[in-house]
Amino acid sequence: MLKAKSGKDTLRALGAMSGTSLDGVDAAIVETDGTVITGFGAHAYRPYTGAERQCLTAALGQWFGPQVEAATDVIDAVHQEVLSDFPDVDLIGFHGQTLAHDPRGRGTLQVGNGAVLAQALGVPVVSDFRSSDVELGGEGAPLAPFFHFACAKWIGAQAPLCFLNLGGVGNITWVDPRQPAPEAEGALLAFDTGPANAPLNDLMRERLGLDCDFDGSIAMQGTVETGALELFLAEAYFSKIPPKSLDRNDFSEMIELVRELSDADAAATLTAMCATGVAAGMTHLPAPPEKVLVTGGGRKNPVLMEMLRVSLDCPVVPVEDVGLDGDMLEAQAFAYLAVRVAKGLPTSCPSTTGVGALVGGGLLSQPDGK
Numbered sequence: 001m002l003k004a005k006s007g008k009d010t011l012r013a014l015g016a017m018s019g020t021s022l023d024g025v026d027a028a029i030v031e032t033d034g035t036v037i038t039g040f041g042a043h044a045y046r047p048y049t050g051a052e053r054q055c056l057t058a059a060l061g062q063w064f065g066p067q068v069e070a071a072t073d074v075i076d077a078v079h080q081e082v083l084s085d086f087p088d089v090d091l092i093g094f095h096g097q098t099l100a101h102d103p104r105g106r107g108t109l110q111v112g113n114g115a116v117l118a119q120a121l122g123v124p125v126v127s128d129f130r131s132s133d134v135e136l137g138g139e140g141a142p143l144a145p146f147f148h149f150a151c152a153k154w155i156g157a158q159a160p161l162c163f164l165n166l167g168g169v170g171n172i173t174w175v176d177p178r179q180p181a182p183e184a185e186g187a188l189l190a191f192d193t194g195p196a197n198a199p200l201n202d203l204m205r206e207r208l209g210l211d212c213d214f215d216g217s218i219a220m221q222g223t224v225e226t227g228a229l230e231l232f233l234a235e236a237y238f239s240k241i242p243p244k245s246l247d248r249n250d251f252s253e254m255i256e257l258v259r260e261l262s263d264a265d266a267a268a269t270l271t272a273m274c275a276t277g278v279a280a281g282m283t284h285l286p287a288p289p290e291k292v293l294v295t296g297g298g299r300k301n302p303v304l305m306e307m308l309r310v311s312l313d314c315p316v317v318p319v320e321d322v323g324l325d326g327d328m329l330e331a332q333a334f335a336y337l338a339v340r341v342a343k344g345l346p347t348s349c350p351s352t353t354g355v356g357a358l359v360g361g362g363l364l365s366q367p368d369g370k
């Protein structure tokens with residue numbers, strides 16, 4: 001059993017996430033015994049350079065070969081750089097970068113070498129969080145729900161609520177904080193809601209050379225094309241019963257639905273598609289949530305937030321409203337999950353990934369290679 005440097009049961013874990021938006025690496029400290037969060041600590045963000053992002057983008061959708069190797073080198077080098085700045089760390093949770101995700105087919109691939117990182121930083125590292133869940137028949141995603149359960153306890157929630165993460169892909173976790181543990185029957189339901197920012201970012205880059213529709217300034221000037229929205233909603237994914245998950249580019253053909261529209265109308269319509277996917281997802285929840293706490297970069301887009309407020313039947317607020325950090329929640333999740341893996345606790349269950357049993361997914365690498 002991994003021991004904290006302090007000798008206590010609580011570990012100081014550092015989590016790192018490179019998400020589907022390919023914007024950079026988030027890193028954050030969480031103090032936890034693997035069940036209860038006792039504190040949040042320092043954090044950092046390192047954006048990718050243009051060349052690094054190009055290298056990662058070129059490898060998306062690939063399972064092996066020189067582009068995957070080049071992407072792995074970028075992930076390893078940038079993580080070593082970012083994570084070496086944190087002192088007194090007991091354990092690292094290294095998500096790496098998802099390059100391909102096909103849980104019912106070829107599996108799931110997160111690149112980033114945990115053993116190399118452990119050796120370079122002299123700290124035990126948990127990596128490859130998703131593979132064992134997929135091998136046991138699960139979706140391998142989303143994995144943040146067990147952490148969301150701990151967050152719900154940490155904020156003192158007394159009624160079911162949702163965490164909605166709007167990164168490249170959207171994912172929602174319905175949590176009943178009255179349950180004793182995340183794996184308890186009725187404690188969690190989680191799934192990917194649909195595409196979030198990825199198609200909009202791709203459109204902005206393709207047409208305007210921008211990284212994203214910053215503050216929704218383009219969509220704000222446009223009108224939603226309802227015909228395109230209806231075609232999008234007719235996709236079988238939205239009526240599929242969860243758990244279910246997506247790859248970043250599963251909906252990349254969405255851009256075709258807005259191809260003929262002006263920049264503003266296309267941006268408004270892609271933004272509406274994200275909100276509509278979430279609204280469709282709400283119909284699958286076991287009970288209405290008290291509120292939806294929004295995390296991830298999409299919460300900074302006022303057009304998207306307004307569309308969500310109009311479409312959902314409950315308050316929709318950024319996670320900052322309850323004292324959490326929406327830029328760091330995913331990095332914190334992998335810090336928390338790393339401690340669970342090190343302590344032999346589960347990180348997913350039937351209601352979060354559809355896996356048949358409880359799974360504690362992740363590979364623990366020691367700095368001495370043992």
Ligand SMILES: Nc1ncnc2c1ncn2[C@@H]1O[C@H](COP(=O)(O)OP(=O)(O)OP(=O)(O)O)[C@@H](O)[C@H]1O
Pocket residue numbers: 018019020021022023165166167168169170197198201211212213214215216295296297298300301302330
């Ligand atoms: N001010 C803003 N206005 C509009 N959109 C924004 C703003 N800030 C961030 N975003 C969007 O949020 C995205 C980044 O979100 P986030 O960091 O949550 O993604 P991620 O962690 O890569 O994704 P995932 O959760 O899918 O792994 C950006 O690419 C952009 O599309």
Ligand SMILES: CC(=O)N[C@H]1[C@@H]2OC[C@@H](O2)[C@@H](O)[C@@H]1O[C@H](C)C(=O)O
Pocket residue numbers: 019020098101108140141142143144145165167168169170171192245246330
């Ligand atoms: C396969 C994969 O990397 N999935 C990511 C992606 O990004 C958002 C959504 O799709 C979610 O399912 C997941 O990430 C979050 C952190 C999760 O596992 O909870």
